[in-house]
Amino acid sequence: xxxxxxxxxxxxxxxxxxxxxxxxxxxxxxxxxxxxxxxxxxxxxxxxxxxxxxxxxxxxxxxxxxxxxxxxxxxxxxxxxxxxxxxxxxxxxxxxxxxxxxxxxxxxxxxxxxxxxxxxxxxx
Numbered sequence: 001x002x003x004x005x006x007x008x009x010x011x012x013x014x015x016x017x018x019x020x021x022x023x024x025x026x027x028x029x030x031x032x033x034x035x036x037x038x039x040x041x042x043x044x045x046x047x048x049x050x051x052x053x054x055x056x057x058x059x060x061x062x063x064x065x066x067x068x069x070x071x072x073x074x075x076x077x078x079x080x081x082x083x084x085x086x087x088x089x090x091x092x093x094x095x096x097x098x099x100x101x102x103x104x105x106x107x108x109x110x111x112x113x114x115x116x117x118x119x120x121x122x123x124x
Contacts, residue, residue, distance in 0.1 A: 002026040002098050002113050009094060009118030012086055016122070020081040022096030022115055030054075030074040033104040035111055036081045038092035038120075045095070049081060050104025059104050064090075086122045093117040 008020040022034070035050040049070040050059045058070050067086075072079040079096055097111035105111070 002029055002032060004096050004098060004113055004115035006094065006096050006115045006118040009120045011121045011123065013124050014087060014122055016086050017082070017084045018086065018120060020083065020094055020096075020118060020120070022079045022081075024077040024079070024098065026077075028100075029077040029098075031100065032098040032113075033101050034070075034072060034079040035097045035099065035104055035106075036070060036079075036094060037097060037108065038090075038094045039117075040089075040092040043092075045108065047106040047108070048094070050106065051079065052103050053101075057103060059106065061106075083120070086120075088122050091120060091122050093119050 003025040006022050033053050036048040037045050038048050039045040051070045055072050067084050069082040095117045096115045098113040099111045
């Protein structure tokens with residue numbers, strides 16, 4: 001089990017950038033694949049990006065491909081989401097999540113541990 005705490009959210013103008021961080025506690029972080037999900041007002045939570053436990057494989061939703069980059073530093077127990085060319089439709093609460101598996105997944109039930117979320121608002 002890992003405890004996850006997101007940070008880095010905020011208000012940004014369209015076209016801007018933000019980097020989200022997710023700090024994990026516990027000594028098993030490197031055995032978890034990690035994912036980022038988001039939930040916009042009135043919508044269901046959706047997959048954004050995932051990374052394998054070693055960091056060699058990444059996966060992205062089509063809506064963010066080419067604009068977002070997921071990465072991790074296992075020695076720091078941290079996973080990141082670099083977001084660029086942000087659009088108003090990227091506005092949501094962003095959650096990081098951990099899955100006790102080698103590979104990331106788009107499926108939420110495979111993730112056993114979730115952070116509390118961080119708000120990202122893209123607006124002029």
